[in-house]
Structures are given as C-alpha cells and as structure tokens.
Amino acid sequence: xxxxxxITNDDGIDAPGLRALAGAAVEAGYDVxxxxxxxxxxxxxxxxxxxxxxxxxxLVRRKTLAGLEDVPAYGVxxxxxxxxVLATLDAFxxxxxxxxxxxxxxxxxxxxxxHSGTVGAAFTAAAYGLPALAAxxxxxxxxxxxxxxxxxxxxxxxxxxxxxxxxxxxYVAEVxxxxxxxxxxxxxxxxxxxxxxxxIVGLAEATLAAFGQVQMAVAESGDDFLRTSVRENRERAExxxxxxxxxxxxxxxxxxxxxxQL
Numbered sequence: 001x002x003x004x005x006x007i008t009n010d011d012g013i014d015a016p017g018l019r020a021l022a023g024a025a026v027e028a029g030y031d032v033x034x035x036x037x038x039x040x041x042x043x044x045x046x047x048x049x050x051x052x053x054x055x056x057x058x059l060v061r062r063k064t065l066a067g068l069e070d071v072p073a074y075g076v077x078x079x080x081x082x083x084x085v086l087a088t089l090d091a092f093x094x095x096x097x098x099x100x101x102x103x104x105x106x107x108x109x110x111x112x113x114x115h116s117g118t119v120g121a122a123f124t125a126a127a128y129g130l131p132a133l134a135a136x137x138x139x140x141x142x143x144x145x146x147x148x149x150x151x152x153x154x155x156x157x158x159x160x161x162x163x164x165x166x167x168x169x170x171y172v173a174e175v176x177x178x179x180x181x182x183x184x185x186x187x188x189x190x191x192x193x194x195x196x197x198x199x200i201v202g203l204a205e206a207t208l209a210a211f212g213q214v215q216m217a218v219a220e221s222g223d224d225f226l227r228t229s230v231r232e233n234r235e236r237a238e239x240x241x242x243x244x245x246x247x248x249x250x251x252x253x254x255x256x257x258x259x260x261q262l
Contacts, residue, residue, distance in 0.1 A: 004031040006087045006096035006125075009104065010041045010117025013075035017103030019065050020165035021135060024172045025100055026071065034065065034073035035083050035092045037117075044117035046124050046258075049079040060091075080121035088128050098179055099125035102135035103168045105160060107191045109138075109242040110209035113256065122187040123258030131179040132187045137168045138246050139194045168192040171203060171251045178253075185259055191242055192251040199249065206252040209241035 007022045009015055013036040025032045038061065041049075052058050059077040074092055076083050080101060088095050101121040108116040118134045125132035171192050178188060193200060220227040238244060242252040 003029075003097045004033070004094055005098045005100055006084065006092070007032060007034045007100050008036050008080050008083050008087075008121050009102055010037065010044055010080045010121070011105050012037050012040045013063055013073065015105065016161050016163070017105055017135075017137060017165055017168070019068060020169045021100055021103045021172060022065065022068055022071055022073075024169040025176075026068065028173055028176050030098075032068075032071050033087075033092050033096070034063075034068075034071055035076055035087060036074075037080060037083070038075035038077050041079050041117050043115050044079040044081065044120060045115050046081040046120035047079050047117075048082045048085065050082050051077040080117045081124040084121050084124040084128070088130075096125075096130060099130050099132040100135065100172070101125075101132065102137075102190075103165060103172070103192075104134070104136035105163075106136060106140055107138035107242075107246060108134060108136045108189060109191050109246060109252070110211050112211065113189060113208065119187070119189060119256070122189070123256075126185050126187050126258055129184070131182045133172070133175065133179060133190060134187060135168060135172050135190045136192070137163060137165060137194050138191055139163060164192075164194050164196060167195060167197045167200065170197055171200075174203065175253055182255075183257075186255050186257045189242075189254045189256050190251065191246055193246055193249055195249070200251055201249040202251070204245050204250040204252055206242040206245050206250075206254050207240055208254060208256075209238065209243040211243075 009018045061075045063073040101118045104118040113119045122132035122134040
C-alpha cells in the first residue's frame with residue numbers, strides 16, 4: 001500500500017503551486033488527497049480558524065484539479081492548520097501519513113516563517129506526529145540588486161501560471177525521501193528560486209536569516225486608525241542563511257522545529 005499524503009497550502013485551492021506539489025507527490029508514488037483553503041489564507045501561521053454558517057456547518061466543496069482529475073480535492077472554508085487537524089480526523093478519507101504544504105507563492109525564509117500559513121500547516125502536522133514538508137517558490141528576492149529594488153511593485157505583473165513551479169516540484173521530489181529521517185516534531189522547509197531548473201546553482205542546507213523578505217510598516221496613523229503597508233526588507237542576510245543562498249541562486253533546505261521544551 002502506498003503512503004498517504006495530504007497536500008495543502010495557504011494560497012488557496014486554485015493556486016498553481018498546489019497543483020505542482022500534488023503532481024510531484026503523485027509522481028513519487030504517494031496516495032494523494034488535496035484539501036486547501038477555499039480562499040487565500042496567507043499569514044495564518046498555525047491558527048485554527050474555520051468559517052461556518054448559521055447552522056454550524058463548515059463548507060467543504062469537492063474540486064477537480066487540472067491534470068489531476070483522479071486526485072480527490074477539496075476547497076475548505078478553514079485555515080491550513082485547521083485543515084491538517086481535520087485530515088487527522090479522517091475528514092477527507094483515511095488520515096494521512098505525511099503532510100506536504102505549498103508550493104507557496106513567495107519564499108518562506110528567515111524568522112518570518114513563524115507567520116506563514118504554509119509552514120504553520122507543517123508545524124501542525126508535526127505536532128500530530130506526522131512528518132511534514134513546507135515548499136515555497138521565491139517569486140520575490142529583494143536582496144537581488146538586479147531587480148532594482150522594485151520587486152514588490154512588479155510582483156503582481158507576472159502571471160502565477162507562468163512561474164517556474166516545475167523547478168520547485170523537481171526539488172520537492174529530491175527532498176521527499178528525507179521525510180523518513182525527520183526527528184519527531186521537526187519539519188523540512190524548502191525554498192526554490194523562481195528560475196528554470198538549469199539556472200539553479202544547487203540545493204544547499206541553510207540556517208534561518210534573522211529577518212524575512214518583507215516587513216510591515218505603519219504607512220499612516222490618526223486618532224482612531226492605523227494603515228499598514230508591506231515593504232521590501234533591504235537588510236543584507238548573513239552568509240549561509242536561507243535568504244543569502246536564495247539570492248545567490250540556490251534552492252535551500254532548512255530543518256525547523258515548532259515545539260521546543262526547555
């Protein structure tokens with residue numbers, strides 16, 4: 001019997017990265033079920049959020065993913081972490097033996113991984129004793145001077161369907177065997193540059209940078225309101241960190257642990 005794996009994300013059920021990740025898992029021989037937020041849930045971390053009607057019912061809609069018509073897929077009105085918990089309760093068929101989250105639109109790197117719904121889903125899986133991988137495509141590299149510092153401004157000008165999801169899927173397939181070697185409570189965090197596969201320098205083990213790719217700022221304030229904005233982080237990452245290696249063209253792999261007892 002093949003190993004059963006849950007595929008989820010925080011970009012939503014219609015995201016191209018989700019299809020790429022599910023396809024990689026199918027190619028690797030896994031028994032795949034897809035359950036992802038019906039709407040984008042970026043920044044959800046490991047929040048257990050669900051959206052029910054007046055009757056208390058949680059909306060779950062069966063979906064068909066292009067190119068993966070035989071894979072059961074569900075759009076769920078809940079956060080990624082909540083979906084992982086539901087999967088452990090056999091909500092989408094037999095519970096999974098592992099969880100793959102992504103492929104996220106945007107790197108999950110540096111200490112900002114704390115806020116990622118993609119990584120939060122992986123941490124939740126680990127808390128339930130399941131090996132997990134969070135995978136992301138670096139569509140924004142603000143430390144790369146060749147982008148002229150305008151990465152945020154031009155980010156939405158590129159169609160998500162045209163990004164190099166296949167490159168990220170290739171590296172997912174490469175690291176999947178490491179799921180069997182994970183220590184209890186640990187997760188793998190993979191980031192891949194948005195480039196053709198032959199332009200990737202290689203896969204490197206990395207440490208977390210001290211910051212994320214973007215940072216929040218207060219754009220405007222008044223007596224009774226605040227308006228925030230998201231800006232590029234212009235700090236330079238230290239050598240050997242995930243952000244520095246991504247900028248240099250490497251795919252990066254970092255082992256994270258979400259729950260520590262001191």
